[in-house]
Amino acid sequence: MDKKSTYILAIESSCDDTGVAILQNDKVLSNVVANQEVHNKYGGVVPELASRAHQQHIIPVITAALSQANISKKDLDAIAFTNGPGLLGSLFVGSAFAKSMSMALDIPLIGVNHMHAHIMAHFIKEAGYETPTFPFLCLTVSGGHTQIVLVSDFFTTEVIGETIDDAVGEAFDKSAKLLGFPYPGGPYIDKHAQQGDPKAFEFPHPKTKKALDFSFSGLKTSVLYFLQRNLKDNPKFIEENLDDICASIQDTIIRLLIKKLKKAADQHQIQKVAIAGGVSANSGLRKALKEAEQRYGWKTFIPRFEYTTDNAAMIGIVGYYKFLAQDFDTLSISPMARLKL
Numbered sequence: 166m167d168k169k170s171t172y173i174l175a176i177e178s179s180c181d182d183t184g185v186a187i188l189q190n191d192k193v194l195s196n197v198v199a200n201q202e203v204h205n206k207y208g209g210v211v212p213e214l215a216s217r218a219h220q221q222h223i224i225p226v227i228t229a230a231l232s233q234a235n236i237s238k239k240d241l242d243a244i245a246f247t248n249g250p251g252l253l254g255s256l257f258v259g260s261a262f263a264k265s266m267s268m269a270l271d272i273p274l275i276g277v278n279h280m281h282a283h284i285m286a287h288f289i290k291e292a293g294y295e296t297p298t299f300p301f302l303c304l305t306v307s308g309g310h311t312q313i314v315l316v317s318d319f320f321t322t323e324v325i326g327e328t329i330d331d332a333v334g335e336a337f338d339k340s341a342k343l344l345g346f347p348y349p350g351g352p353y354i355d356k357h358a359q360q361g362d363p364k365a366f367e368f369p370h371p372k373t374k375k376a377l378d379f380s381f382s383g384l385k386t387s388v389l390y391f392l393q394r395n396l397k398d399n400p401k402f403i404e405e406n407l408d409d410i411c412a413s414i415q416d417t418i419i420r421l422l423i424k425k426l427k428k429a430a431d432q433h434q435i436q437k438v439a440i441a442g443g444v445s446a447n448s449g450l451r452k453a454l455k456e457a458e459q460r461y462g463w464k465t466f467i468p469r470f471e472y473t474t475d476n477a478a479m480i481g482i483v484g485y486y487k488f489l490a491q492d493f494d495t496l497s498i499s500p501m502a503r504l505k506l
């Protein structure tokens with residue numbers, strides 16, 4: 166125990182993963198995530214089942230996080246938790262637990278915006294990882310959001326482009342469902358795409374009124390019609406072309422993301438570009454960003470895999486910076502499903 170350090174326990178329960186992390190200042194001592202298998206057979210997250218599973222997981226996950234960090238509850242300086250956006254029933258489990266802990270231990274309570282946390286994951290201190298300097302652009306791509314954010318300091322963010330319909334993670338997951346993959350299908354598309362030809366098939370890039378906005382709902386429809394058309398002639402079309410179909414869908418999505426990022430970088434004259442959120446785990450997107458770094462002279466920031474999909478370490482790093490700013494919440498704070506960045 167280093168008495169001069171700040172120890173934060175962070176809880177993430179916005180969707181279907183129960184996460185708890187312990188941070189010592191800006192370093193992660195433990196980061197435990199319990200995934201919920203229960204949704205796989207439904208092809209998507211069932212909110213009612215998600216909140217029940219959080220109830221079952223939260224105590225074992227907290228116990229594991231404390232034990233892996235090798236500290237005791239009485240060493241904690243604050244409790245941080247996800248206050249939104251997310252599924253309300255899931256958020257309630259984390260917030261009720263966070264409030265009880267803060268009250269029982271008589272330490273501050275810190276509510277955290279999940280989308281802010283995805284971006285702030287870049288400030289977790291790790292050997293060999295260079296953190297971004299301000300200002301930078303962050304493409305935040307997850308199952309619920311697709312945003313280009315101008316980040317001016319730890320707490321000042323401006324959304325300069327976002328999806329007008331589906332999130333990019335949904336585009337991956339819905340396309341994957343049409344191909345017969347379990348939920349969430351994004352990682353399966355990624356895996357198969359690595360062996361496929363991205364130019365094998367073509368899918369359209371939708372237009373949006375605002376240059377930096379995204380639209381993904383049309384992609385799912387065009388994948389659906391494309392599969393129906395081809396399956397009519399060849400019932401084995403999917404299995405015979407799976408890698409090429411995945412590579413082509415993924416390539417369509419990635420080219421669109423990079424195109425918009427380039428527009429944003431030019432418009433705002435910012436050459437520092439980060440990615441965050443579950444879809445930033447995608448190997449094709451990570452590679453495309455590295456290529457863009459070479460081509461456009463950007464400096465890019467790609468988070469470590471464990472900090473891309475939902476995790477509590479990212480909630481903890483916001484907790485730490487809010488703790489330094491003495492920005493605490495009262496026990497009357499209440500989760501918001503549509504909390505904005």
Ligand code: KG4
Pocket residue numbers: 180306307308309310333334335337338349350351352355442443444445446447448473474475
């Ligand atoms: O950030 P996240 O864990 O949860 C939300 O806040 O939504 O993101 C989950 C999303 C899912 O849509 C999942 O399919 C997608 O991230 N995802 C991926 C990959 N890993 C996770 N999409 C494409 N390729 C991946 N490797």
Ligand code: ZN
Pocket residue numbers: 279283307308442443474475
């Ligand atoms: Zn997320």
